Amino acid sequence: MKLTIATIVAALSGTSLAHGGVTSYLIDNKNYTGYVWSDPYEGQHDLIQRSWDMNPLSDPASTNVTCNNKGLAVPGTFHAPVTAGSSIRATWVTPDGFGWPHTLGPLVAYLASCDGDCTTITDTSSLKWFKIAEDGLRPGYAVGEDDGWYQNDLWENRRTRYWNVTVPAGLKPGRYIVRHEIIMIGLDPVQLYPNCAHLEVSGEGESVPGDEFLVTFPGAYSLTDPGIAISGKALNDKTTKNYTVPGPKVWKGE
Ligand SMILES: *[C@@H]1O[C@H](CO)[C@@H](O)[C@H](O)[C@H]1NC(C)=O
Ligand SMILES: *[C@@H]1O[C@H](CO)[C@@H](O)[C@H](O)[C@H]1NC(C)=O
Ligand SMILES: *[C@@H]1O[C@H](CO)[C@@H](O)[C@H](O)[C@H]1NC(C)=O
Ligand SMILES: *[C@@H]1O[C@H](CO)[C@@H](O)[C@H](O)[C@H]1NC(C)=O
Ligand SMILES: [Cu+2]
Numbered sequence: 618m619k620l621t622i623a624t625i626v627a628a629l630s631g632t633s634l635a636h637g638g639v640t641s642y643l644i645d646n647k648n649y650t651g652y653v654w655s656d657p658y659e660g661q662h663d664l665i666q667r668s669w670d671m672n673p674l675s676d677p678a679s680t681n682v683t684c685n686n687k688g689l690a691v692p693g694t695f696h697a698p699v700t701a702g703s704s705i706r707a708t709w710v711t712p713d714g715f716g717w718p719h720t721l722g723p724l725v726a727y728l729a730s731c732d733g734d735c736t737t738i739t740d741t742s743s744l745k746w747f748k749i750a751e752d753g754l755r756p757g758y759a760v761g762e763d764d765g766w767y768q769n770d771l772w773e774n775r776r777t778r779y780w781n782v783t784v785p786a787g788l789k790p791g792r793y794i795v796r797h798e799i800i801m802i803g804l805d806p807v808q809l810y811p812n813c814a815h816l817e818v819s820g821e822g823e824s825v826p827g828d829e830f831l832v833t834f835p836g837a838y839s840l841t842d843p844g845i846a847i848s849g850k851a852l853n854d855k856t857t858k859n860y861t862v863p864g865p866k867v868w869k870g871e
Contacts, residue, residue: 635718636671638685639797639812643706643779644697649814652691653712663693666814667741667794673801673808677838677845683741684796684813684834694736694815701820701870702786707797707812708779709771716778717771720763721803721851723753723844723862726782727796728816730825735792735815745831746796747868750782753844754860760802760847761854768799784816785870787824792817796834800863805849807840826868838863 642649642665652664654671661668669685676682699705705726709717729744738744758765763772770776780797793816801808811834838845844863847854 636673636808636810637709637711637717638669638671638810639666639707639814640710641708642666642697642814643708644699644816645703647697649697651812651814658687658689661691663695664691665695665697665816666812667691667694669812673810675806675808677807677809677840678835680742680835682809682811682834682838683744684794685811688741688811688813689739690736690815696735696792696815696817698817698819699784701784701788701790701818701822704781704783705795705816706779706781709799710778716773717768717799718773719799719801719803719808720769720772721760721766722768722800723751723860724767724780725752725798725800725862725864726750726780727798727864728784728788728793729796731792731794733792735794738794741794741813742834744794744833746834746837747826747830747832748865749785749868751862751864751867752780753862754858758858759855760851760857760860768801784818785822785824785868786820787822787870788818788820789822789825790819800844802845802848802851804852807845807848809838822870824870830865830868832865837865
């Protein structure tokens with residue numbers, strides 16, 4: 618165990634960042650640059666993405682997990698137009714060109730209706746989120762195997778640097794916040810990496826998710842959820858071949 622963690626740290630020591638977030642979004646053929654993480658927060662503007670901190674969040678009960686620490690709308694922020702049914706491609710790249718620096722755990726994405734303008738919302742913890750995509754453990758793999766995870770695909774451009782999710786085709790038009798999240802279970806405590814951005818969804822849809830699909834952040838996850846409680850233990854586990862992705866069921870737009 619110690620040896621394996623040491624190996625991971627060694628593998629990361631050549632990079633300046635061992636954490637990160639979504640650095641750009643490709644939406645209906647338009648590329649939106651993400652917030653460039655900096656400490657302290659700097660005067661960035663005209664982005665769809667809210668501010669974030671590159672460090673992992675480990676307390677699912679903290680308001681920090683909603684949109685990544687303060688998750689503030691930057692000056693001049695706006696909503697990216699997107700047609701219901703089309704895909705959003707999120708890319709994870711560190712400033713020195715490295716891909717995502719972790720491998721174990723699922724990728725998930727949520728939407729929340731803003732019931733109006735998203736850009737003026739300061740307290741995102743009151744929003745109701747529904748899950749639109751999740752990629753957990755591939756069939757046949759154990760939780761401790763890198764290749765079992767879509768998160769591993771993002772590692773240093775191993776397969777890709779991005780993840781596509783589809784805005785449900787039947788979704789009622791309106792303004793929404795999209796919340797991508799990487800859940801890293803290779804270490805204890807769990808590491809959550811959420812990122813939020815503003816969308817203006819168009820289309821002919823009339824569907825909205827029922828209450829059974831709606832959650833809040835904080836609120837959706839607990840440290841006792843099987844998919845979170847396994848954090849750290851997953852690292853060398855070559856026998857557990859099932860994984861329950863935390864949070865509600867995916868809403869397909871029907
Ligand atoms: C989108 O913009 C980012 C930086 O703003 C850039 O690194 C990336 O290559 C661009 N992607 C595309 C598909 O143009
Ligand atoms: C959120 O994270 C910041 C930075 O790590 C920390 O100072 C603050 O106490 C956290 N807030 C909550 C409510 O956990
Ligand atoms: C992801 O979406 C982009 C367009 O946004 C598309 O060009 C690409 O083929 C998609 N990739 C996958 C794997 O679906
Ligand atoms: C795997 O399945 C067992 C039996 O249903 C369950 O108790 C356990 O929590 C699951 N493990 C994970 C990581 O989801
Ligand atoms: Cu990290």
